[in-house]
Amino acid sequence: MLQFTFLGTSSGVPSLTRNVSGLAVRHSKNKDWILIDAGEGTQHRIQQTHLTLQNLKAICITHVHGDHCYGLLGLLASAGMNGRKDTLTLIAPKEIQAWLASSMQLTELYLPYEIHFIDVATINAPIQINPELTISAHTLHHRVASYAFAIEVIQQQKKLNVDALNALSIPKGKLWGDLQQGKNIEWNGETLQAQDFVEITTQQVKAIVSGDNDQPELLHQACENADLLIHESTYTQETLEKVGANPMHSSAKMVAEFSESVNLPNLILTHFSPRYHDAKEIALLEQEAKHSYTGQLFMAEDLKVFELDALGQLKAV
Known part of the structure; x- marks a missing residue:
């Protein structure tokens, strides 16, 4: 139901x-997708995927630090140069709107499409991106205002009661199709109600994508009924204690302990300090997390893709 493509995993x-930082989230039923954060070079990473800027529905910026937003302007400009006309939703701190307006004026940037800006601090109810997908925001703790985004898909699946149809000898074809679409039909002089022949099941998944945050416990309520948490893991606990509290980031241990405390089934760690970018160092972060977390754990990599299915099961693809 949801597909996640990591476009950047460094802090x-x-x-x-x-x-x-950059993460593409796509509802697997269609080509529409959402971008969460747009660090410098994000549009280059997008060119290495099957995603297009024409199908981008919304951009969510977690906070104003450059490694999460410096790629935004170039990406917006490229979308315009590639002929985009559809309105693009931008959910971000209000400072992003001011920065965008100033940059457009000073660099003579013209966008041939409208940007619908939403100040993330004002969100008090889920925002409907399409009929089945919503986004909500949750406040975090960092050196600047930072947010997590909860992405939720609720979709209904209609299934015909084939046994009941066959019992009445109703032939396959238009009559079955009409019932599937919720239309009543006439058969042997009777009106058959569509609701009597269609079984409707509801499928729902929820993922939390966090910005920079040194208090994972702030996501306790957001993670209720969540299938997946994607959270920064900038340091090991040992390194975090050495660098001190000023950077206001999380360690692998902190995120793992929190995830275990809320019985989270799936966890992806990302936003790694450059000191951990080789396989041996990433393994240190992974081992630290596994010591405290018993759910399914993944370490993010650039261009790695994950899928979360209707049963809440996560796999790398």
Whole structure:
């Protein structure tokens, strides 16, 4: 139901193997997708995927630090140069709107499409992106205002009661199709109600994508009934204690302990300090998390894709 493509998994600065923050989220029923954060170089990463800027429905910026937003302007400009006409929703701190307006004026940037800006601080109810997908925001704790985004898909699946149809000898074809669409039909002089032949099941998944945050416990309520948490894991606990509280980031241990406390089934760690970008160092973060977390754990990599199915099961693809 939801597909996640990591466009950048480094914190602060890019490295040879990891770009700075960017995550594409696509509802697998269609080509529409959402971008969460747009660090410098995000549009280059997008070009390495099957995603297009024409199908981008919304951009969510978790906070104003450059490794999460410096790629926004170039991406918006490229969308316009590629002929985009549809309105694009931008959910972000109000400072992003001011920065965008100033940059457009000073660099003579013209966008041939409208940007519908939503100040993330004012969100008090889920925002409907399409008929089945909503986004809500949750406040975090960082050096600047930072937010997590909860992405939820609720979709209904209609299934014909084939046994009941066959029992009445109703032939396949238009009559079955009409019932599937909720239309009543006439058969042997009787009106058959569609609701008597269609079984409706509701499928629902929920993922939380966090911005920078040194208090994972702030997501306790957001993670209720969540199938997946994607959270920064900038340091090991040992390194975090050495660098001190000023950076206001989380360690792998902190996120793992929180995830275990709320019985979260799936966890993806990302936003790794450049000191951990080789396989041996990433393994240290992974081992630290596994010591405290018994659910399914993944370590994010640039261009790695994950799918969350209707049963809430996560897999790498």
